[in-house]
Amino acid sequence: MSIEVKNITYTYMAKTPFERVALKNIDLTIEQGEFVAIIGHTGSGKSTLVQHLNALLTPTIGSVLVDGNDINTKNEAAKTARRKVGMVFQYPEHQLFEETVYEDIAFGPHNMGLSEELVENHVKKAMEFVNLDFAEYKDRSPFQLSGGQMRRVAIAGVIALNPQYLILDEPTAGLDPVGRKDLFKKIQQIHKKEKIAIVLVSHNMDDVAALADRIIVMNHGEITIDAKPKQAFSQIEKITEAGLAVPHMTALLEQLKQKGLAVDTTPLTLSAGVDSILAAIRRRK
Numbered sequence: 001m002s003i004e005v006k007n008i009t010y011t012y013m014a015k016t017p018f019e020r021v022a023l024k025n026i027d028l029t030i031e032q033g034e035f036v037a038i039i040g041h042t043g044s045g046k047s048t049l050v051q052h053l054n055a056l057l058t059p060t061i062g063s064v065l066v067d068g069n070d071i072n073t074k075n076e077a078a079k080t081a082r083r084k085v086g087m088v089f090q091y092p093e094h095q096l097f098e099e100t101v102y103e104d105i106a107f108g109p110h111n112m113g114l115s116e117e118l119v120e121n122h123v124k125k126a127m128e129f130v131n132l133d134f135a136e137y138k139d140r141s142p143f144q145l146s147g148g149q150m151r152r153v154a155i156a157g158v159i160a161l162n163p164q165y166l167i168l169d170e171p172t173a174g175l176d177p178v179g180r181k182d183l184f185k186k187i188q189q190i191h192k193k194e195k196i197a198i199v200l201v202s203h204n205m206d207d208v209a210a211l212a213d214r215i216i217v218m219n220h221g222e223i224t225i226d227a228k229p230k231q232a233f234s235q236i237e238k239i240t241e242a243g244l245a246v247p248h249m250t251a252l253l254e255q256l257k258q259k260g261l262a263v264d265t266t267p268l269t270l271s272a273g274v275d276s277i278l279a280a281i282r283r284r285k
């Protein structure tokens with residue numbers, strides 16, 4: 001059981017003066033149950049890549065298979081395969097549109113043709129997952145909730161589809177620290193309990209180091225690192241080349257070396273302190 005990205009290239013606005021190759025020759029397999037983080041500087045192709053995982057974008061070249069089915073073909077198997085991949089975008093609350101919280105979360109399950117009883121079960125389970133009390137919130141308008149609550153409704157709408165693979169593109173953008181921590185705790189729970197594969201696009205190195213089993217670094221539309229966190233962070237110079245640099249690199253590199261991670265001495269740095277990254281990796285052992 002896996003998502004297989006087979007040698008995909010993607011070009012925006014092909015054959016126009018604005019043509020832009022956003023992905024080049026990407027090969028990638030995400031196994032069921034993995035927790036993969038995708039990092040890279042702005043414009044490196046992260047969102048473009050993840051939008052291929054449930055066929056929101058169709059590769060210009062190459063193919064994407066979910067559990068062995070090419071998701072860009074027009075048959076029932078492809079439709080079923082696409083449904084296994086849930087996608088939470090940046091600012092998912094912008095996608096809310098129904099009059100009540102219940103209807104919004106139930107939209108996907110209704111589309112799947114489930115009975116009303118099953119739909120309600122899915123909605124209840126999804127609301128429980130995001131800590132929204134069913135009785136209290138089901139009849140409320142999603143547009144009269146706080147930003148954090150709207151985000152939870154939007155995420156519940158994806159969870160209600162019972163995805164096997166959950167793609168999260170900067171899911172905590174704009175949330176306060178408590179909201180962020182809470183959401184990540186839930187994501188970890190669903191990953192561990194339900195064995196759902198998570199693909200997390202993030203700019204936050206602390207989160208990535210604390211959560212992911214595998215880190216993919218993108219740069220200019222290509223994968224430059226695909227490794228376990230410790231190995232990935234030891235290739236720090238590639239990460240910083242990928243644009244994740246902030247000041248104070250020399251001191252941080254020194255710390256990394258002292259901690260036994262072989263690194264290049266290029267004077268660049270990570271966007272989070274190396275100590276906190278290392279501590280996060282250590283905490284997971």
Ligand SMILES: Nc1ncnc2c1ncn2[C@@H]1O[C@H](COP(=O)(O)OP(=O)(O)OP(=O)(O)O)[C@@H](O)[C@H]1O
Pocket residue numbers: 012013020021022040041042043044045046047048049
């Ligand atoms: N709809 C679009 N039309 C044309 N070009 C686009 C479009 N969306 C993205 N691009 C370009 O494709 C490249 C990859 O963009 P993408 O959004 O995938 O990067 P990203 O790594 O997700 O960036 P960010 O971290 O800012 O979200 C960029 O050069 C971007 O300008």
